[in-house]
Amino acid sequence: MLGALLVLLGTTACLAQDLCTDETSEGFKVRLSIKTALGQQAYVWNESEMFLFRATLAFAMRQHFKNNEYNVSSILVCNETQRVSFHFVVLDPSDSTQLIQKTAVEAAVRKSRHRINSAFLLSDGTLEFLQIPPTLATPYSPATPPWLIAFGVVIGAVCAGIIVMLVSSLLGPKKGKGEDDDEEEGGGVGRNGIACDALDGACNGGFSDDDRLTQM
Amino acid sequence: MAKPQERPEWANKAQYLLTCIGFAVGVGNVWRFPYLCQIHGGGAFLIPYLIALVFEGLPLLYLELAIGQRLRMGSIGVWNSISPFLGGVGISSMLVSFLVSLFYNTIVAWVLWYFFNSFQDPLPWSQCPLNQNLTAYNQECVDSTPSNYFWYRQTLNITPNVETSGSLQWWMVICLATAWFVVYVCFIRGIETIGKAVYVTVTLPYVVLTIFLVRALTLPGAADGLKYLFTPEWEILMNPQVWLDAATQIFFSLSVAFGGLIVFSSYNPSDNDCEKDAVVVGLVNSATSLYASVSVFSILGFKAKNNYVSCLQSNILALTDRFEIGDQNMTLDNYEQMLGYLNSTWPEEVAQLNLRPCDLQTFLDQSASGTGLAFIVFTEAVIEMPGSQVWAVLFFVMLFSLGLSTMFGNLEGVLNPLMELNLVPKWMPRWLFTGIVCLVAFLMSLIFTLGSGNYWLEIFNGYVGSVPFLIISFFEIVGVVYVYGLKRFSEDIHAMTGRRPNIFWRACWLVISPLYLLIVFVAYVSVQADKHPNYPAWDPSHVDFPQTNVTPYPDWVFAIIVLLSGLPVAPIPLVALYTLICCGLKGRRSLPSEPQPSPCVADNDCERDAVVVGAG
Numbered sequence: 001m002l003g004a005l006l007v008l009l010g011t012t013a014c015l016a017q018d019l020c021t022d023e024t025s026e027g028f029k030v031r032l033s034i035k036t037a038l039g040q041q042a043y044v045w046n047e048s049e050m051f052l053f054r055a056t057l058a059f060a061m062r063q064h065f066k067n068n069e070y071n072v073s074s075i076l077v078c079n080e081t082q083r084v085s086f087h088f089v090v091l092d093p094s095d096s097t098q099l100i101q102k103t104a105v106e107a108a109v110r111k112s113r114h115r116i117n118s119a120f121l122l123s124d125g126t127l128e129f130l131q132i133p134p135t136l137a138t139p140y141s142p143a144t145p146p147w148l149i150a151f152g153v154v155i156g157a158v159c160a161g162i163i164v165m166l167v168s169s170l171l172g173p174k175k176g177k178g179e180d181d182d183e184e185e186g187g188g189v190g191r192n193g194i195a196c197d198a199l200d201g202a203c204n205g206g207f208s209d210d211d212r213l214t215q216m
Numbered sequence: 217m218a219k220p221q222e223r224p225e226w227a228n229k230a231q232y233l234l235t236c237i238g239f240a241v242g243v244g245n246v247w248r249f250p251y252l253c254q255i256h257g258g259g260a261f262l263i264p265y266l267i268a269l270v271f272e273g274l275p276l277l278y279l280e281l282a283i284g285q286r287l288r289m290g291s292i293g294v295w296n297s298i299s300p301f302l303g304g305v306g307i308s309s310m311l312v313s314f315l316v317s318l319f320y321n322t323i324v325a326w327v328l329w330y331f332f333n334s335f336q337d338p339l340p341w342s343q344c345p346l347n348q349n350l351t352a353y354n355q356e357c358v359d360s361t362p363s364n365y366f367w368y369r370q371t372l373n374i375t376p377n378v379e380t381s382g383s384l385q386w387w388m389v390i391c392l393a394t395a396w397f398v399v400y401v402c403f404i405r406g407i408e409t410i411g412k413a414v415y416v417t418v419t420l421p422y423v424v425l426t427i428f429l430v431r432a433l434t435l436p437g438a439a440d441g442l443k444y445l446f447t448p449e450w451e452i453l454m455n456p457q458v459w460l461d462a463a464t465q466i467f468f469s470l471s472v473a474f475g476g477l478i479v480f481s482s483y484n485p486s487d488n489d490c491e492k493d494a495v496v497v498g499l500v501n502s503a504t505s506l507y508a509s510v511s512v513f514s515i516l517g518f519k520a521k522n523n524y525v526s527c528l529q530s531n532i533l534a535l536t537d538r539f540e541i542g543d544q545n546m547t548l549d550n551y552e553q554m555l556g557y558l559n560s561t562w563p564e565e566v567a568q569l570n571l572r573p574c575d576l577q578t579f580l581d582q583s584a585s586g587t588g589l590a591f592i593v594f595t596e597a598v599i600e601m602p603g604s605q606v607w608a609v610l611f612f613v614m615l616f617s618l619g620l621s622t623m624f625g626n627l628e629g630v631l632n633p634l635m636e637l638n639l640v641p642k643w644m645p646r647w648l649f650t651g652i653v654c655l656v657a658f659l660m661s662l663i664f665t666l667g668s669g670n671y672w673l674e675i676f677n678g679y680v681g682s683v684p685f686l687i688i689s690f691f692e693i694v695g696v697v698y699v700y701g702l703k704r705f706s707e708d709i710h711a712m713t714g715r716r717p718n719i720f721w722r723a724c725w726l727v728i729s730p731l732y733l734l735i736v737f738v739a740y741v742s743v744q745a746d747k748h749p750n751y752p753a754w755d756p757s758h759v760d761f762p763q764t765n766v767t768p769y770p771d772w773v774f775a776i777i778v779l780l781s782g783l784p785v786a787p788i789p790l791v792a793l794y795t796l797i798c799c800g801l802k803g804r805r806s807l808p809s810e811p812q813p814s815p816c817v818a819d820n821d822c823e824r825d826a827v828v829v830g831a832g
Contacts (some may be wrong), residue, residue, distance in 0.1 A: 031537065072386035081540035147332035151390065154332070165404045166647060191364045 019099055020076040020089045026099040027089040028109075029130040037126035045084045049120075053162065054088075056119045061090060061100070064108035069093035087146060106132050110139075223288060224407050226483050231411035235480055236281075238621025240471050240501040243323065243590070246618065249469070250445070250509035250516075252461055252586030257452030262461035262506075264453065269502055272732045273466040275724035276689055278494035278717075279696055279701040280472055289477030290632035295393050298700045301801065305691050306633060306789030309475030311784040314685045316474070317657055319676040320626060321399065322664040323587070324619040325392040329371055330591065332391070334608035341366035342599045352373040360762035363596045368754045371591070372783075373665035376755035376765075378675075378773055379494045382667015387664050396658040399623050403631070403650045407483060410624050417617040422504075424614035425511050428607075432514030433599070441517015444580045445509065460743065463736045467500060468681065473688040476625030478801035479632040489713050491721075512589075520579035527574035531555075534569050545822070554821050569746035587670075590615060638735055671751060679777050684742075684784045686737040690730060693787055697725045749774060776808060791829075 020027060030053075035042045043049070054075040061070040074093050080086040090105050092098040109132055110117065117127055124134035226232040253261045287294045292306035333340050344357035344365065344455065352358075357365035368374050375382040402413040432438050452458055479489060525548065532546050539558060546554050559566045584593045590611075598607045631653060634640060640649050664673050696705055702725060710716045717725075752764035769777065 033543045074576075082542045083536065083540040084543065085540060119609060146336040147329070147387075150332040150335045153392065155390075155394050156326075156395065158394065158401050162397065162404065163402045165401065165409070169645075170406060 004174075009112065019091070019097070020078040020087060026102045026105070027087050028105065029085060029087050031083060031085040031128045031130060032120070033126040033128075034120075037122050050080075050086075052119060055075075056112075056116050057088065057090070060108045060112035060116060063103075064104075064111050067093070069112075110135065127194070130167065222335070223391040224483055225485075226407060229488070231407075231414060232480065232484060234414040234495065235247050235407075235410060235621075235624060236419045236493065236497045237500050237627030238414050238478060239474075239476055239480070240469065240497055241418070241421070241504045241618060242469075242471070242622035243615055243618050244465075244469055244616070245501065246508045246512065246629040247507040247587075247589045248585050249465060249505035250512045251511055251583055251589065252465055254445055254513070254583050256455075256458045256461060257449035259448035260452055261451050261458065261462065262458045265466065265502070268459075268463040268466040268732075269391075269498060271724060271728050272463060272736075273470050273472075274494060274498045275729045276472045276693065277468075278491055278721065279693060279725065280477045280714070281481040281490040281494050282705070283696060284478035284707055285486060285488055286712060288482045288486070290479045290482060290636050291629065292636040294478055295695065298695055300795045301681070301792045302691065302695045302699060302788075303795065304787035304789065305688060305695060306475065307791065308684065308688050308785050309473060310477075310630055310633040311787070312680060312688065313476065313626050314572055314657070315473045315676065315680045315780070315784065317623065317630060318661040319673045319681075320619065320666060321395050321623055321657070322392060322661055322669070322673055322832055324616060324623065325388065325395040325665075326371065326587070326591065327390045327615045327619060328394055329387065329608065330595070331612035331616060334605055334612060337605060338603055339599060339608060340370070341595050342604075356756045359756070360590075361596070363592045363599075364762065366595075367370050367587075367591045368570075371566045372670050373667055374670055375755050376757065377753050377767055378668050378671040378751065379770055382669060384662060384665050385667070385669075388669070392661060392665055393658060396654050399619065399627060400651060401653045402620070402624065402646050403627060403654070406646060410628075414621060415622070415623040420617045421614045422507075424610050425508055427610060428511040429507075430516065431601070431607070432511055434520065435514065435518040436448040437521025438514035438522060439513070439517065440576065440580065441513040442510065444517065445513040456739070457743070460736060460739050463732065464682070466502075467689070468685065469505065470498065471622065471625055473685040473689060473692065474625060475629035475633065479628050480625070486712050487714075491709075491713060491717070492742060504605070512594075515594065515597050516583070517580065519593065520576060520582070522600050523579045523582075524574055524576045527572050527579075531571045531574065534571060538565060538569055671753070672759075674751060675773070675777060676718075676780065679781045680784065683737070683741065683781050685784045686733060686740065687788070690733045690737065693725060693733065697714065698728070701727060749777065784819040 032045070033054060034045060051072065054077065057075045058070045058072055061074065062068055070090075070093055074091045075088055077086050077088045090100040092100055109129055112125070113134070117123055120127055198210045252431075257590065283294055283298075284290075287297050289297065290306075290502040291309045292303070295306040296303045312740065341363045344353040344362050346352070349352045354365065356369060360368075371388075373382065373385050402409050481488075481493075484490075528548055528551060532548075532551060535541065535555070535558060536546055539562075541554075555566075582593075583589075595608070598611065601607050628785050631650060634653070635649075663669060696702075702722060705725075706716045706722070748768055750766050750768040753767050755761065755765045
């Protein structure tokens, strides 16, 4: 009796293992690049890590189908290489000769992708499910484009500068500096405001525009 | 007509020198010279370059500074004084200065756009945006690179060809407005504000270049870049194209024939040593080009090394995945031998992988000049440097300063002649007049913010910013040496600086420089005429995309090109003809042919006591 049971279990296991091949249409190839991702802190891939993978995948199946019958034994792994890469298939928990459809497995993996990645400290690029393209992260776009803020600061400063300069140059002549209306400042206008060429003879620098002394 | 007594003055010599240096040193020193150096045999290029500087650049520079300082007028007044037949030269200078201002400030606007966009993490040109239905990355971006996409699509929004004008790109319009506002705020009080602004805009690029140099030299691959740049290939000196490029580079780099230098030196006291100034400005300009090329090429070397390493890494990944080799068992060090082993054992599989050929030399050869260097190549390099935002901001601030200080000279070469032509009503204050000119220039340069704007800018840059200057300079030197008279000119210089120009200057002015200019002009025009005018268009639907689609210019554009090259120099013969007709051969109008020194020039006290607003 016991012997028959054991034989039965053995054949089931063998049969089940036969279901996991690389030609199967319901399986996925997984590739991990641990050293690339973690460098010095890379862990060694061993049996326990594989166990964790199978458990995580079973978790993903449970989450997606809301069916607590999925177990580590539902996940079959084969063709493990040194790369580290392998194939896996998912057995139907109610009927161990049937495999779960590829699309269903894909949906489950997609849903829990982040949890699976985190379990192994990897990312979409270093833990690859070869027929499941990673969902693209939407680039962060803030409400106000940052460049408009920088633009606003610069244009504000420049406009303030223009206004300050214009106001000060308009107010300037009223303080009695004796400049011409035509703003060629700094010309040889002569101290008393009369253009040199209006005078006969050379300019006399001795004349000063100092009206402190001549206030009447 | 000339009122020397009302002339503004430089507050001190440093401001004058910095303004002239700032005018000469522009974005071309950073993005044109290193490229030329690289494609023309590295260190060997310095020989034709320095020869052109000594025999063509410095004499022209000295000439312009001397006549400006002696005749104390802007470009219109100066050429009218030398001979009424040559009055057209001044008008030509003004026209080309105006046309160059239009597109040059657009480049400044592009730099501002990139500057504004450098304040974010991650930098917008480092990644592709998603497409419309968020399923994949934007196709155009994926086919080219994120930097290319950001430049051609998100900055220019370029149309597939020059005939398709597209619409005004609003973000470009506001950047262009900002650029013109900044130029205006610096010009509000003429050289008083310019003289202050140049303390920052001229010194800042050198600070940034030094920072970049120090950073770049510590990056891996910098040595490869520098070695590549400076390794001389002496055979290249046999190629006349190299000599032509050296001559044109010096010529356009020094910004002669704009009229701006004449105006700046006319604000000097008449005893200023203009010979020394000319030599200083010329040497500083060339030294800056060299200094910039060291920084630029260190960074390009770093970028090439990075590209080379990524190329190898992608090959390694392909091989690792295909042959299930352990992760990281195949590295850059053992790549060669492992590839050899795999190739000998499984040649078909290896061939099937289509591995990219990775050669550092090929990556170093991928050079670029102009906007391609600054906005595509350099921005890609900056992404790979740690702390990208800082480097991007520094780089674009440097380009902005370089562009702004050149704009000072460009615009001064427009404003001053307009005032000398008495086109400005007496009641109009300077700030209003400057504002109007800036507004008109802004409105006209809106062409460059259209979808096809970049194509138009290249047209302006290639045809306005080249041949007219050669013609104007030739007439300048011939006018001074043969019409005004070299003897009289030497006496003028003696009166100003106390010594006559030595045999070297006289030989250059009399024979060498005009001949050099003539040969360069003829060679340049014949080279241009040989090539059928066409342009590289960015067309995503093109078969070879992302290669640019080289299309010929349509006929109406070609007509505009001819107009743009010819119209600015048309005043020279026109004014000569007009003077001949109305005033006969003597050319006398109300103006005496000999410039009268004004009473105040002889008596220096007048000018020193003049109210120089904001002196010190």
